Amino acid sequence: MADTLAPSPVPARRLPGGVPLLGHALHLVRRPLEFVEELRDHGPVVVFRIGTRPAYMVSTGELLKDILITHQSKFEKGGTLFDQATKLLGNGLAASNGELHLRQRRLSQPAFHHGRMGIYARAAIESVEAVSASWRDGQVRDVGRELNGMTMEILARTLFSRLTPEAAAEIRATLPALVAGVGRRAFLPVDFVHSLPLPVNRREAADLRRLYEVVDGIIADYRAGDLDQDDLLSMLMLARDEQTGEGMSTQQIHDEIRSMMVAGTETSATLLLWAFQVLSTRPDVERRVHAELDEVLEGRPVTYADLPRLPYMGRVIQELLRMYPTGWILTRRATAEVDLGGYRVPEGADVFFSPYALHRDPELFPEPDRFDPDRWLPERARSIPRHAYLPFGAGVRKCIGESLAYAEITIAFAALAGRWRLRSVTDGPTRAVARSTLRPKESRMRLEARRPQRTAP
Numbered sequence: 471m472a473d474t475l476a477p478s479p480v481p482a483r484r485l486p487g488g489v490p491l492l493g494h495a496l497h498l499v500r501r502p503l504e505f506v507e508e509l510r511d512h513g514p515v516v517v518f519r520i521g522t523r524p525a526y527m528v529s530t531g532e533l534l535k536d537i538l539i540t541h542q543s544k545f546e547k548g549g550t551l552f553d554q555a556t557k558l559l560g561n562g563l564a565a566s567n568g569e570l571h572l573r574q575r576r577l578s579q580p581a582f583h584h585g586r587m588g589i590y591a592r593a594a595i596e597s598v599e600a601v602s603a604s605w606r607d608g609q610v611r612d613v614g615r616e617l618n619g620m621t622m623e624i625l626a627r628t629l630f631s632r633l634t635p636e637a638a639a640e641i642r643a644t645l646p647a648l649v650a651g652v653g654r655r656a657f658l659p660v661d662f663v664h665s666l667p668l669p670v671n672r673r674e675a676a677d678l679r680r681l682y683e684v685v686d687g688i689i690a691d692y693r694a695g696d697l698d699q700d701d702l703l704s705m706l707m708l709a710r711d712e713q714t715g716e717g718m719s720t721q722q723i724h725d726e727i728r729s730m731m732v733a734g735t736e737t738s739a740t741l742l743l744w745a746f747q748v749l750s751t752r753p754d755v756e757r758r759v760h761a762e763l764d765e766v767l768e769g770r771p772v773t774y775a776d777l778p779r780l781p782y783m784g785r786v787i788q789e790l791l792r793m794y795p796t797g798w799i800l801t802r803r804a805t806a807e808v809d810l811g812g813y814r815v816p817e818g819a820d821v822f823f824s825p826y827a828l829h830r831d832p833e834l835f836p837e838p839d840r841f842d843p844d845r846w847l848p849e850r851a852r853s854i855p856r857h858a859y860l861p862f863g864a865g866v867r868k869c870i871g872e873s874l875a876y877a878e879i880t881i882a883f884a885a886l887a888g889r890w891r892l893r894s895v896t897d898g899p900t901r902a903v904a905r906s907t908l909r910p911k912e913s914r915m916r917l918e919a920r921r922p923q924r925t926a927p
């Protein structure tokens with residue numbers, strides 16, 4: 471009854487100003503962050519064009535809840551920017567859809583259970599110690615690159631606890647090709663460009679071949695030996711479907727590993743680089759981070775058990791994820807016609823949403839461009855609407871690695887900030903560059919050793 475009385479959805483407003491053949495694509499490439507905020511300010515659902523194809527930008531928290539939770543079955547991962555990228559991702563969690571995705575999500579979930587983070591944290595602690603030990607006072611280093619290498623090593627060791635040094639080195643050398651390749655295809659979604667016989671494409675193909683060989687070799691070794699349950703790969707291999715008793719095929723496990731390697735390395739590294747960039751321009755925040763670390767750790771190395779005792783650092787990380795969500799733009803494809811807030815979104819439409827624009831909406835976050843960790847104090851955070859904050863997405867496609875990311879980022883941040891002050895090499899804050907992630911333009915920083923202050927007995 472209610473349905474027949476509901477007004478029919480109307481077409482969404484079209485964004486003026488596109489150019490023939492390109493539509494609004496140049497805005498997305500040249501000034502992406504301004505563009506997603508402008509789209510947000512045009513209304514809850516706005517149609518723009520990428521080339522000649524219409525794209526629906528959805529900008530309110532309530533409508534995002536509809537897409538990600540209430541009507542999630544009417545949307546799948548996909549869209550103009552996504553389809554090319556998935557060619558390198560295979561059928562792992564980040565790219566699969568429908569029944570396969572749900573089954574894989576069920577099978578993979580126990581490996582990411584909060585209770586297992588203490589085991590995985592060991593890899594993070596050891597890898598970050600090695601980075602810290604290689605730094606020297608006064609050096610200028612490409613910290614962004616080193617953090618990328620570090621998160622690759624952490625993920626590789628979290629996946630494979632029995633990783634040989636040779637396999638670790640091979641993964642570190644070749645994984646950047648996979649992560650960059652997915653990003654490049656998302657922002658240059660033209661198939662033939664990536665298969666032209668150019669040196670860059672040949673190098674990529676060779677690196678990917680080597681990476682896939684290492685991963686297949688490791689899976690074969692695990693199949694032949696005992697599984698110790700201390701790592702993600704053992705957990706994935708032991709997982710069984712409750713109804714059929716079946717596990718994952720070797721190819722499916724390979725694809726899940728690829729998904730995790732892409733989704734779980736540059737994301738965490740970029741957030742850590744933001745942490746140090748922000749600290750270098752906000753002495754007030756830096757002082758409080760140091761004071762908390764010195765009081766809790768008293769100069770000793772951080773452990774997983776310390777994390778709940780670092781609430782200020784937790785708020786800094788929440789605020790970093792608000793201002794610099796690495797997944798700054800996300801896409802879906804509508805698998806059926808949907809009514810979103812009274813606007814008709816047709817079957818097959820490309821649907822976009824931007825956690826960046828959402829998190830910078832002044833209606834939801836007062837003074838949105840101000841870095842203010844205390845907006846996450848429990849008494850203030852209560853007034854933030856539930857679906858206004860989506861750094862890890864929501865619903866069945868929510869980041870499966872959220873707990874792992876928090877543990878890894880907090881450990882690395884605590885271990886490095888306890889012993890190093892990182893200084894910007896630019897005057898003032900660095901600019902944000904939005905590509906496949908949202909990263910600081912400048913990734914080099916100057917290192918200054920710091921001595922933890924012990925509190926008086």
Ligand code: HEM
Binds near residue numbers: 869
């Ligand atoms: C700061 C760190 C991270 C951020 C900000 C982040 C963010 C996200 C977001 C926003 C999504 C959902 C995308 C969408 O809805 O289209 C996602 C999905 C995913 N993330 Fe993360 N992520 C992070 C770290 C990790 C880590 C450490 C892993 C480790 C394996 C991981 C694995 C995944 C996977 C497999 C998916 C796909 C899940 C699915 O569709 O079922 N992520 N992530």
